[in-house]
Amino acid sequence: MTATIMNSRARDADVLPIRKVERIWATSSFAKSVQRHRRNPYLRKRIDGCVDRLSTNHRSPGLNLERLGGGKRRSFWSARVDGEARLILVPVNQTEIALAHVDHH
Numbered sequence: 001m002t003a004t005i006m007n008s009r010a011r012d013a014d015v016l017p018i019r020k021v022e023r024i025w026a027t028s029s030f031a032k033s034v035q036r037h038r039r040n041p042y043l044r045k046r047i048d049g050c051v052d053r054l055s056t057n058h059r060s061p062g063l064n065l066e067r068l069g070g071g072k073r074r075s076f077w078s079a080r081v082d083g084e085a086r087l088i089l090v091p092v093n094q095t096e097i098a099l100a101h102v103d104h105h
Contacts, residue, residue, distance in 0.1 A: 016065050016077060021058050022095040024051060030099040037102070046082045047102055054079065054089070054097060076100065 026034075037043045053060050064080040068088070078086040081102060088101040 016058055017091050017094065018058055018097065019094040021055050021097060024055055024097045024099065026099045029101055033101045033103055043081070043085060046085065047087065050079055050081045050087050051099070058097075078105075 034044070034047060037047075050063065053063055058065075062080070066078050068076040068078055070076045070090075075090070077089050077091065079089060081087050084104050085102060086105045087099065090098045090100055092098050
C-alpha cells in the first residue's frame with residue numbers, strides 16, 4: 001500500500017469553501033426538482049435531513065460532499081441524500097449555500 005502525501009492546499013481543494021452556514025436558500029429549479037418527488041415521502045424526508053445536516057455541520061462525513069465543477073468563483077457541489085439521490089448546491093459566499101437541484105444520480 002502506498003501512502004500519498006499532500007500539501008495543505010491540495011488537501012483543502014475539495015473542502016466546501018464555507019466558514020459557517022448562516023443561510024441556505026432554495027432556487028426555483030431546486031423547488032421544482034423537489035416537487036417532482038412529492039409522492040415519495042421517504043425521499044422528501046431524506047432531503048430535509050440532508051439540508052438539516054448542511055445547516056448544522058456542513059463538514060459531516062455523511063454528506064459525502066464532492067466538487068462537480070464550475071469556475072473558480074461559482075463551483076457546483078453535490079451532497080449525498082441517500083444511496084441513490086444527490087443534492088446539488090452552490091456556495092454563494094463564506095456563509096451562504098444555494099440549493100440548485102436534487103435527483104437520482
